[in-house]
Amino acid sequence: MYLIFIGPPGAGKGTQAKRICDHFSIVHLSTGVILRDEISKNSPIGKSAKTFIDVGQLVPDDVLLKKMSGRLAQNDCNNGYCLDGFPRTITQAKGLEQILTNLNQSLDAVVSIVADEEELINRLVLRGSTSGRTDDTPEIIRQRLRVYRRQTEPLIEFYEQQNLIKAVEGVGKITEITERILNTLV
DSSP, rough: EEEEEEEEESSSSSHHHHHHHHHHHHEEEEEEHHHHHHHHHHHHHHHHHHHHHTTOEEEEEEEEHHHHHHHHHGGGGGTOOEEEEESHHHHHHHHHHHHHHHHOOOEEEEEEEEHHHHHHHHHHHHHHHOOOOOOOOOOHHHHHHHHHIIITHHHHHHTTTTTOOOEEOSSSOOOHHHHHHHHOOO
């Protein structure tokens, strides 16, 4: 199964993507984790990514497409994966289509997790206080939400036109949200 999870920052994409990947025994690919790993290695991609992430901006499309093209071609992705945090722009989505064509793969669904903005801000501030993430401050969170609305929300319409969107309410107990997602995928 080939899936994408989209939703605003703090909607629970990562948590739910991991649970769905465990359920289907597929690979969880979080661009946030991949990029934070590059940052911790102080690699050229990591250094570049950090300058954007620390001010609430998206990492440039060409950087992510190159990184994800190589990652999706690895053998552990042959039986399926869940993309968490990628694509985030129409340009990335079109680039992903080309990558999938080259790999002879196609998406099964795009899970769109929906949640109230104030709920999201509260979740992220709490996460920032416990995780030490530098991008979970109220100012940067609001900036990330503006960027999401401007650059990522258009993906919902893009994937609706392909009949791939599965919208799921992202507020409630983690297990309840997982059940909602599984119910939309069967």
